[in-house]
Amino acid sequence: MVSVEERAHAAAAGVPDPEIPVVTVEDLGILRRVRIENGIATAELTPTYSGCPAVVAIELAVEAALREAGFDARIERVMEPAWTTDWITEAGREKLRAYGIAPPEKAAGSVRALFGETVVTCPRCGARESEKISEFGSTACKAQYRCRACLEPFDYFKCI
Numbered sequence: 001m002v003s004v005e006e007r008a009h010a011a012a013a014g015v016p017d018p019e020i021p022v023v024t025v026e027d028l029g030i031l032r033r034v035r036i037e038n039g040i041a042t043a044e045l046t047p048t049y050s051g052c053p054a055v056v057a058i059e060l061a062v063e064a065a066l067r068e069a070g071f072d073a074r075i076e077r078v079m080e081p082a083w084t085t086d087w088i089t090e091a092g093r094e095k096l097r098a099y100g101i102a103p104p105e106k107a108a109g110s111v112r113a114l115f116g117e118t119v120v121t122c123p124r125c126g127a128r129e130s131e132k133i134s135e136f137g138s139t140a141c142k143a144q145y146r147c148r149a150c151l152e153p154f155d156y157f158k159c160i
């Protein structure tokens with residue numbers, strides 16, 4: 001039997017990211033947990049990038065999904081510990097790649113990444129040779145790269 005917490009969690013977890021709808025809040029690792037207290041479902045979410053306009057949209061979407069599932073819903077923004085791209089699940093990385101977005105390289109918070117030496121793997125051909133074209137891709141959370149092997153431009157989910 002599915003507990004009420006599990007039902008609430010499932011409702012919240014399936015909410016897609018407004019900017020990259022192929023991945024859910026669970027794939028991105030931003031849904032910490034959903035707890036039930038006094039009949040109210042509280043979803044704990046950690047924003048990806050502060051200042052990312054998607055943050056509020058995600059919170060509203062999760063709240064709406066919980067209400068649709070029949071819960072009184074609340075959103076709690078959890079800032080500590082801060083989200084990093086390492087929280088994106090393997091399933092989420094696979095979905096990003098299939099969508100043509102290079103998923104963030106693991107352990108990207110390193111000093112090397114800060115100095116722009118991140119090696120980004122092309123989501124199309126898998127070559128590990130690419131160059132940054134622009135700091136900003138289709139959204140502020142992505143940078144634009146071009147593969148040196150297949151010459152295709154692609155978005156890279158920026159690491160923080």
Ligand SMILES: [Zn+2]
Pocket residue numbers: 122123124125126127147148149150151152
């Ligand atoms: Zn390529």
